Amino acid sequence: MNDSFLLDGEDIPFTPGQTVMQAAAAAGKYIPHLCWHPDFAAHGSCKLCTVKIGGRFATSCTVRAAAGQEVENRTDELDAKRRTLLQLLFVEGNHFCPSCEKSGDCALQATAYEMGMLTPHFDHFYPDRPVDASHLEVLLEFNRCILCELCVRASRDVDGKNVFALAGRGTRSHLVVNSDTGRLADTDFAATDRAAAVCPVGVILKKRVGFAVPIGQRTYDRQPISASMGANDKAGAGIGEAG
């Protein structure tokens, strides 16, 4: 028996130990996701990659692929739930795309386009989250944080610096910087760190290159995120940096 499962009716091969997400990504199939990245341990927190396996909900980034699984992915039911998750993320932060230099390269925005999100639907929180512009090379724009912890994982597991962490609980959860002052300038963070290139949204921004690629010619201007699977999810790639 071949090691394969069905993803929306299509045969997807896998090697033992791979998750459903890993196997789908290797086959070039798009399962919506925000907190998953091939280079890092699965986090399972954004829930965008929730699929139905044998009729039961499961996060595809944490569930091992198994022979004969029947996985539903891009169904109207699941995409509607994903749209709701995105709407919750949009109202929780201050996601003001017209002023964001990540616009067009942003995984949150592109995923919301893909899911056909036309309105945030819920009442906005409009939280007060001051930016940290203290670092000479990198700006932290906390208003856009979706708590995916990719920077936390990159800084801890790749850079070996532990610059970032999440603090607080529930709606008070927020990204913090590991220094006595809480400022990025007072850490050993560098613009060459992996954590500087991994943010899927517009929180960690290299200064002075924001509009090097004009709006309209960016990653998800050229093709929807569903067609970018593989390009942006290659190992080693920064999000939104695919050629």
Added chain:
Amino acid sequence: MRIETTNGAGGAPRKLKVATVSLAGCFGCHMSFLDIDERILPLLELIEFDRSPLTDIKHCGPCDIGLIEGGVCNAENVHVLREFRANCKVLIALGACAVNGGLPAQRNHLELADILQEVYRTGHGLAEGSRIPDDPELPLPLNQVHPVHEVVRIDYFLPGCPPSGDAIWAFLTQLIEGKAPRLAHGQLHYD
């Protein structure tokens, strides 16, 4: 929501009444609407404008479609929005500010009193004796700027800052044809 385009069964097609307004917006969405260029001529075969900056009609009568640009930042915006909701069968939030508050909502994390103080009393370059405007004709600002769906029920949302002329055209023509509007890749934008 389907729009009835005939006068009862078998009747001749009638023109749809469309009203438009800019609340806490910059009229950019209206300018983008005009970017449908010469397509406004076939559109005018299908619609006629009621209250709109294009007609200068001051109050909205019974309409088929209402297009709302801008969020809700003051008391007058609330009244106008409610007038539109009461009169329009289908109400559309047009553009980023109507959909999520947009640029004006970037003041929402600040105290309104502090903003007024800084702008009119303590900021740079103010004339001697400057004070916060209090003419009774001026609508009172709200503490926060709200997307229109937080104030009235909205039937459709067309995001973008502004939505492109092509997106507005595609959206309106599909709606007038009685279809649920769908935007292709490249037409759906938040910026």
